[in-house]
Amino acid sequence: MTRYTAKALPRQPGVSGWVAMLPDRRPRPALLGAVTADVAIIGAGFAGLAAARRLSQLDPTLQVAVLEAGIVGGGPAGRNSGFIIDLPHEVSAESLGSDSATHARRDIFKNRTAIALAQGMAEEHGWGPEVFSLSGRYSIARGAAGDHHLADYAKQLEGLGEAHRLLDAEETARLTGTRSFSSALFTPGTAMIQPADFVRRFADALRDPVTVFEQSPVLSIERQGSGWQVTTKAGTVAAGRVVLAVNGHARSFGLLPRKLMHVFTYASLTKPFDPALLGGERNWAATPALPMGTTIRRLSGPEGDRILVRSRYTYNPSITVSDAALASAGRVHDRKLASRFPDLAGLPMQYRWAGAMALTWNSVPVVDEVDQGLWLAAGCNGVGATNATANGIVAAERALGHLSQLGQHYAEAAPARAIPPEPVATIGGKAALRWKEWRAGDE
Known part of the structure; x- marks a missing residue:
């Protein structure tokens, strides 16, 4: 029986000013007991919320359960600097040849797809400029x-x-x-964006049949028949498909060994x-x-x-x-x-x-089916709000077998290269x- 067990839970260092400037949040209820869903999403950051939104766009009847380990906004998304950037992030002194121009335009398309999803939420729900x-x-x-x-x-x-x-x-x-x-x-x-406020509002704007459970850290993901059982401290979700949208924390489940720095x-x-x-x-x-x-x-x-x-x-x-x-x-x-x-x-x-x-290692995202029906969205590569949102969009599309232009670009990208073994990876990374x-x- 295939089982992925969390070896650690996320820990957030320091006090995010974005969160501290907001009123205390009344979190959504934690998962209690057993529920069923078509898709379970683990993580309510940029990737997880984008995946939930995209699933609803593609099939509004889908039952979707979103599981957040802590309180929405308290994780890495609420610690972001608040830029959803449309243009290539790094300034380079190199001229744009034909290959690099094509890569830049694809990057811009990806980034603007992410912005469009965020902007759609903001406009639909009337969020002011202090949020988006x-x-x-x-x-x-x-x-x-x-x-x-x-x-x-x-x-x-x-x-x-x-x-x-x-x-x-x-x-x-x-x-x-x-x-x-x-x-x-x-x-x-x-x-x-005000990142903590943005993801809070995003989560609260998701409506039935999408349900967000806060303070529900996932302890294991286990194969059950043709689907999966996701287990938290106080409940379970039986789902046909799972999107693991926790970025680097995927390693805590034993996934992506030597792929993430x-x-x-x-x-x-x-x-x-x-x-x-x-x-x-x-x-x-x-x-x-x-x-x-x-x-x-x-x-x-x-x-x-x-x-x-x-x-x-x-x-x-x-x-x-x-x-x-x-x-x-x-x-x-x-x-x-x-x-x-x-x-x-x-x-x-x-x-x-x-x-x-x-x-x-080669600055590409990882949006892969790592096991049948278990999809992974990871590798933000330093432009977190933008890339994580795009990763969540593509993970949702792939989970439903939908191929968009953005998904095609992801499919044509090189796979993530393995990083060196320890201690070389740490020594080289720090240097x-x-x-x-x-x-x-x-x-």
Whole structure:
């Protein structure tokens, strides 16, 4: 009898500011007793919720049970920086040849498919811009190397026919309220979300015959006849098909050995400050000009404005983060805040947290049928909100035997390559992260 048993349950380091800024959630009831469903989805993050939505679009009569280990929004989705990005994420100095242009266009199609699903939910349920906003994003530079990359990327976007606007130092200062940045590149197609609020509302918007169970960690997935039995602490789901949408936590079930690299990234959020202390616009979001640099968001709210700083990456094959690692990243964030916003000198951080990512060696997603009727959605590869949503869409389609254009693109992609055995993987992973962060410098 085939049985996949969870060797560990997810643990979330630190306090996500996105969650802390929201009212306390009244969670959906936990799974109690035995229920049946056509499809069981494990995980109510971006991938799991997208899968539930897509299943309902393809067949509104399907009975779907969504099982969340904790409270919706408390996992990695609610620790995201809130960018659903439409364009290739990394700025590259390489020119776009025909093969890379084709790859870029496929990437853009995938990303915009994810955004369309999220936007459809937001528009259908009337969520305001504080939850979902198609407001675009900036890539922002702090020196000559970043300036060069942004200018080169702008040329690539021109070749792809994608809208964009370069900002010089003066325009960037008017945007940010500080002269600490040297240039910026604006692209209008990124959706910005309050990630914890977004996934909460998404889960609550799913209606019968889709049922969301919170505080229902899955302990095992076991073959039962032609289907599966999913067991939690207090109940079971008998389902013909299962979508395991837990990204790197799939390893805890013994799946994808040597296919996923487990990385954590870190964020801090300041206490509210009087917006008069800092000029510029009060709501903007910027990813770094160089990969592995620093992401910045300025958020306005009723208590004042806040700055979010995200940087630092660690390789964590145990899928856990120590308090010392969180504190160390926080000290880096404090220095980055002070150097970028001298007008806010002394402003303390209120919340610090880490969020898990799962990367594949060759940066491809893993959306596979790992056993008959058991589908896996994993490998967000660092652009979590976008890629996880797309992975969930494709997993749902494949579970129903539906082949879309997006699914065709996934089918034509190379398989995930095996990572080296231990201890080489950990030694190499840590060294690669340190080198990439060094290369990003102060960006």
